[in-house]
Amino acid sequence: MDDFVTWFQYNGGVLDTSMMGITDFPGSGRGAVALQDIPENHTVFTLPRALTLSTQTSTLPSAFGFEAWRKHKLHKGWAGLILCMMWEEAQGNQGKWITYLGGDEELRELQGTAVVDKIGRDEAERDYHEKLAPAIKTRPDLFPSDQIDTWYTLHRYHIAGSRILSRSFNVERWEGEVEQDVGYVSEEDGNEDTRADTSIGSAMDVDGSGDSGEAVDKESSGRDSDDEEIEDTSDIAMVPMADILNARYDSVNAKLFYEKHDLHMVTTKPIKAGEQIFNTYGDLPNSDLLRRYGHVDLVPCPHLKGALGNPQDVVEIRADLVVNVVCGDVSNSETYRQRIDWWLDEGGDDVFIIDVDPILPTALTSLIRLLLLTQEEWEKTREKGRPPKVKFDSQVSSLLRRIFEMRLTSYQSPDLEADAKLLTIQSLTLNKRHAIVVRLGEKQILAGALETLRLMDAALSDVGSNGSKGKKRVASEGTTGGAKTKKTRH
Numbered sequence: 001m002d003d004f005v006t007w008f009q010y011n012g013g014v015l016d017t018s019m020m021g022i023t024d025f026p027g028s029g030r031g032a033v034a035l036q037d038i039p040e041n042h043t044v045f046t047l048p049r050a051l052t053l054s055t056q057t058s059t060l061p062s063a064f065g066f067e068a069w070r071k072h073k074l075h076k077g078w079a080g081l082i083l084c085m086m087w088e089e090a091q092g093n094q095g096k097w098i099t100y101l102g103g104d105e106e107l108r109e110l111q112g113t114a115v116v117d118k119i120g121r122d123e124a125e126r127d128y129h130e131k132l133a134p135a136i137k138t139r140p141d142l143f144p145s146d147q148i149d150t151w152y153t154l155h156r157y158h159i160a161g162s163r164i165l166s167r168s169f170n171v172e173r174w175e176g177e178v179e180q181d182v183g184y185v186s187e188e189d190g191n192e193d194t195r196a197d198t199s200i201g202s203a204m205d206v207d208g209s210g211d212s213g214e215a216v217d218k219e220s221s222g223r224d225s226d227d228e229e230i231e232d233t234s235d236i237a238m239v240p241m242a243d244i245l246n247a248r249y250d251s252v253n254a255k256l257f258y259e260k261h262d263l264h265m266v267t268t269k270p271i272k273a274g275e276q277i278f279n280t281y282g283d284l285p286n287s288d289l290l291r292r293y294g295h296v297d298l299v300p301c302p303h304l305k306g307a308l309g310n311p312q313d314v315v316e317i318r319a320d321l322v323v324n325v326v327c328g329d330v331s332n333s334e335t336y337r338q339r340i341d342w343w344l345d346e347g348g349d350d351v352f353i354i355d356v357d358p359i360l361p362t363a364l365t366s367l368i369r370l371l372l373l374t375q376e377e378w379e380k381t382r383e384k385g386r387p388p389k390v391k392f393d394s395q396v397s398s399l400l401r402r403i404f405e406m407r408l409t410s411y412q413s414p415d416l417e418a419d420a421k422l423l424t425i426q427s428l429t430l431n432k433r434h435a436i437v438v439r440l441g442e443k444q445i446l447a448g449a450l451e452t453l454r455l456m457d458a459a460l461s462d463v464g465s466n467g468s469k470g471k472k473r474v475a476s477e478g479t480t481g482g483a484k485t486k487k488t489r490h
Helices: 002-010 060-064 066-071 079-090 098-102 121-137 145-151 154-167 286-293 319-330 334-345 362-372 375-384 394-408 416-422 430-464 468-477
Strands: 020-025 029-034 043-048 169-172 177-180 183-186 206-208 254-258 262-267 276-279 315-318 351-354
Touching: 002 098, 060 066, 060 079, 079 098, 079 121, 079 145, 079 154, 121 154, 154 286, 254 276, 286 430, 315 319, 315 394, 315 430, 319 334, 319 351, 319 362, 319 394, 334 362, 334 375, 351 430, 362 394, 394 430, 416 430
Parallel strands: 206 254
Antiparallel strands: 020 029, 029 276, 043 262, 177 183, 254 262, 315 351
16 A cells, blocks of 8 residues: 555645554455544545546547547446546556556455345446447557457456446536536636546545535435436546545544545544544445445344344345235236236336335235235226225235245345354355345344234234224234335336
């Protein structure tokens, strides 16, 4: 890291070396540490915006030609930014960011349950073959043929994409600047400048000072939206030094503030000597933290009776699993296909989110009841244009139990105790440990959901002996609440 710090300072960065050091933390990799007590509102480092790496600060788009850049659709999606990173690294010692990029180890292999389906590898490879590879072939002066097998392979494309996904910040244009092609034009002088100032927002939290100098919280970038493929990534940048800071649930003690010419990492609360300096990526489940940033969070959790876990963990229940459990071999019949299509057309969810709260998603129960309707009941429901009312009874309970148990079988092993014992093995690789933490957290949520069903079944049995009125009341209340759902229909 000495070379990196020297490079950072040579290029205009200012690091308070008396206050902040860089070290390795067991289980979370490299990070920033307080070398002595740091007061609130203290600037631990500053860097000029020109030191950030993006399609705005790299000279590649200008050298390639803005018109050609757009022709190859490098201004949309991630291919253009990834190509800039690959090209800058290929410049070797002639490149401005070589010390920054050359010192960055490959992102750890992402493992875990909910991680795998979200990496987006197919989309990335399509962009590589349809955008990046054809663009490279048109400019052998910029991309010499003898460098392609070294610097512009699909493997290196994935590495650069992983770095961006795990460490990049979201850029906002400073007031007074407007975008033109992939560069900026200053309204003051009208001169195009591909290395012009940028303001940084972040997957980590970043505050903008604005004209008044007061910080305004920015939301996380939300890179997993359905519009990701066509996202304008001119507002994404790599920020040296800032990306060294780790994050941990509910532990943020520093934020990156942007001003017209510089970025400042400022403490938001006092930090004791020896404590880690944390930015924040937002409070995310471990599956997202591992997929995006290569780490997991473990803090004492009330739902685990004080044991370590992540309070934001969730489990996704896909609607096709629900359909298969409820309908069995006839799930593809015309009868059920009509109901499924109607459910989706009416805005119904095709992924249901279960979290640590002992509340089951009402939409999940509603879909089950839709699939259980007789043909006559289904036709009446379709005429009304409303999904079935949420009602919990023994039949729904039995199906929910089968759904959760089937979801458990999707893991390598449904045994929670086995995973807990694995985590006590000291020789586990960090990759394996992270993967176990992710799947154990999800299996604990499913175990909690099954326990909720057991308690609700017991409540049904209790009120059943006291009359149907009590039974109806408990059944209707059993699955109400603000449970989360997620729409992912394509």
